[in-house]
Amino acid sequence: MTSPINWISQILCVTAFNLRTLPARKGAAASAAIGIAGVVAVFVGVLSIAEGFRKAMTASGSPDTAIVLRSGSNTEMTSGFSRDETRLIADAPGLARSADGALASAELFVIINLPKRFTGTDANVPLRGLDWTAFDVRKDLKIAQGRRFERGRNEIVVGAGAAREFAGLDIGKKVRVGRNDWEVVGVFTSSGGIAESEIWADATVLQSAYQRGASWQSVYARLTSAEAFQEFKDSLTTNPQLNVKVVRQTDYYAEQSTQMTRLIQTLGYAIAALMGLGAVFGALNTMYSAVSARTREIATLRALGFGAGPVVFSLLIESLALALAGGVAGAAAAYFAFDGFSAATMNWQSFSQVAFAFTVTPRLLIQAIICSMVIGLIGGLFPAIRAARLPISAGLREV
Amino acid sequence: MSNDNGVLVKVNNVEKVFRRGSEEIHVLTGLSLEVPSGDFLALMGPSGSGKSTLLNLIGGLDRPTAGSVSIGGERIDQMGDRALAAWRARHVGLVFQFYNLLPVLTAERNVELPLLLTHLSKADRRKHVEAALNVVGLSHRTKHYPRTLSGGEQQRVGIARAIVTDPTILLCDEPTGDLDRKSGDEILSLLQALNREHGKTIVMVTHDPHASGRAKRTVYLDKGRLSSMKPE
Structure with missing residues (x-):
């Protein structure tokens, strides 16, 4: 053997x-x-x-950040809120707060056309209207070059990914959106996450440019902790004045x-x-x-x-x-x-x-x-x- | 390793049939043979007579279709593949017409191959290899690769590989068939010495009457049957 x-x-x-x-x-x-x-x-x-x-x-999703959309919407594209609704959301329990108030950012989401830097072909680029609170809601966000947009002005800050991929997004250049020219004043990073593909502008200016009145499409909310999500969600979904869907940011991006x-x-x-x-x-x-x-x-x-x-x-x-x-x-x-x-x-x-x-x-x-x-x-x-x-x-x- | 009456190899009523498609080729038909221990037997016969087939059956390289093959009292035709491989490693030394050395190994590494199947230490293996190469007169060519050796030298390495484990029986298939007369004579002398001086039992297949003349006895195969007389 x-x-x-x-x-x-x-x-x-x-x-x-x-x-x-x-x-x-x-x-x-x-x-x-x-x-x-x-x-x-x-x-x-x-x-x-x-x-x-x-x-x-x-990458940029955080378990202690929630996204609030209109009930039945799967994306910001199909969602919509009035000013009163965004205020009710900002009053919900579980929200983190700073000296300026609740860390809840009501945001607008539109799609614009820009040529790709390397092929010249037009592509859809997300343009987000928001307030400065958005910079505090998103923890990993950093202005890498330039500065934030000023409130009330036709200024934009662009994500590092968008700046890399699309033509005309260098600091100092102007981008034609609708009937207005918008000046690029800064580039931000977000740990390589999806936000870096976006362009950001002051929500009120964007509402005016797109004739949206006082309407928003989503609210990004920073919670006191990841565990506060359920309390936050329950308070909004049981509020008879609201008809909303609340998802964690991480789950939202994962599904997308x-x-x-x-x-x-x-x-x-x-x-x-x-x-x-x-x-x-x-x-x-x-x-x-x-x-x-x-x-x-x-x-x-x-x-x-x-x-x-x-x-x-x-x-x-x-x-x-x-x-x-x-x-x-x-x-x-x-x-x-x-x-x-x-x-x-x-x-x-x-x-x-x-x-x-x-x-x-x-x-x-x-x-x-x-x-x-x-x-x-x-x-x-x-x-x-x-x-x-x-x-x-x-x-x-x-x- | 022989049975009581000194018979080492006992081939009894063996048949070997090869199939080529639907055709059956009867190579050996009811063949019986006994080889005593210490014999040097030459197997002669025309091409296709079944000499190599008989040698393969004795060496456990093939199995008979019918009949039995016993070596030293052990029925090797009934062994499983693994047992038969282990039996070959222990009891059989094979010498081939074309030497069958591994070209990527030196002479000493070729000779060492069968020892890798034993439990000998590296040092012991080296001693055995040196002794075997010394017996065949090649102790000065140990580091040479087969391609740098003459045909005669390669066959000596082949013989050294065959005897290095001190096997029970040496089976040689046309060992001089690829050599010139002088080298062939040297190989035959070496086989004779192994038989006479070391008591090795040898079965040698050959076409060459000169080679068979160096054996102790010769048997002839023709159409699958044995005869002690050369067929007409």
Whole structure:
């Protein structure tokens, strides 16, 4: 009976022999590894879009911030409040307060057209009207360049993502919106979140420009704590004077990102699966060639007493080693090529562009390596089984 | 490792049928053979007569369609694949016509291969390898790769690999078939010495009457049957 140690030493021995024959087959081995690297690079590249989009949509969300919309509305686009309603919301319990009053920001949301900086094509960009309170409601918001807009003036501050993606949003420049020119006076950041895709202006000026009167579409409310949400929500949803929907900011953004993230992920997996199929055939071809070229050597080892099991395992290890090399190369290439790459895409829930950066996460890299190993496993398994099943006497006759 | 009456190899009423599509090829038909321990037997016969098939059955590289093969009293035709592989590693030394050395390994690493299936330490393995290469007269070529050795030298490495585990039986399939006369003679002398001086039981398949003349006895195979007389 073969002992486990003996079995392992057989695997190591045959594997070492197999790997030492690699230089003689470097062309086929390299093509299989490159094929797998390509799959992994595309896999990581596409999924880094989904990851970056999801991150942009959720990064600036905070569990102690609530968004109040009209009941039945899923987005700010379809919501609407009167001045009285926004005041009632600002009086609700659970709201954080500063010296200036409750940290509740009544906001207006419109879509404007701006040309993309790199293609020149028009795209929908969200323009948000708000009060200075909004800067205190959003904790992670920072003016990175310039200053805030002044109340009552046609001034805008732009998110860093919007400034990067759309033309004419540099400080000092003027943007034509409706019948007015608006001067860019500042650039803000928001931890890479969705707010960075927006342009902000004084709500009262925007109401006037868009003839909205005294109406708002949403109220962003900073709570005393994340735990105060339920009290805040209950007080508003049970108030007979209001007909509202209250959601945490984190849940709101997560829901907004779900559709696009799923679409990109589905596409990513589908493309990777199709390419992976091609890579499996590449790996199969390489390993069948490897087995074919070494039929006599493998038969000799088995004639000397090496077991069929160690032969199968050692060929699988060789295939997995090739796949791992390809996987690591592809993942590294994808990381350096895609991580941080800026882009903008449509958020179909708000019909506006979201600026985001491709994000290659460690989890994505691990998934990619696993994907390459699966390709290596399938590509190596059948040739290895063939090698183990070939009658020794027939293998010894191979030239 | 022989049974009571000194018979090491007992092939009893063996049949071997190969299938090629729907066609059945009867290579061995009711063949029986006994090889005493310490014998040096040459198996001769025309191409396709079943010599190598018989050698493969004795070496546990293949299984008979019917009949039995016993080596030292053990029925190897009834062993499972893993047990048979372990049995080969312990009891059989194989010498091939084309040497079957692994090209990426040096002479000493090729010879060491069968020892990797034992529990010997690295130091003990080295001693065994040195001794085997010394027996075949190649102790000065231990670090050479097969491609840098002559055919005769490669076959010596092959023989060293076959004897390094001190197997019960040496099975040689046309060991001089790829060599010139001088190198072939040297290999045959080496096999004779292993038989005479080290008591190795050897079964050798050959086409060459000159080679069979160096064996203690010769049997002939023709159309799957054995004869002590050369067929007409």
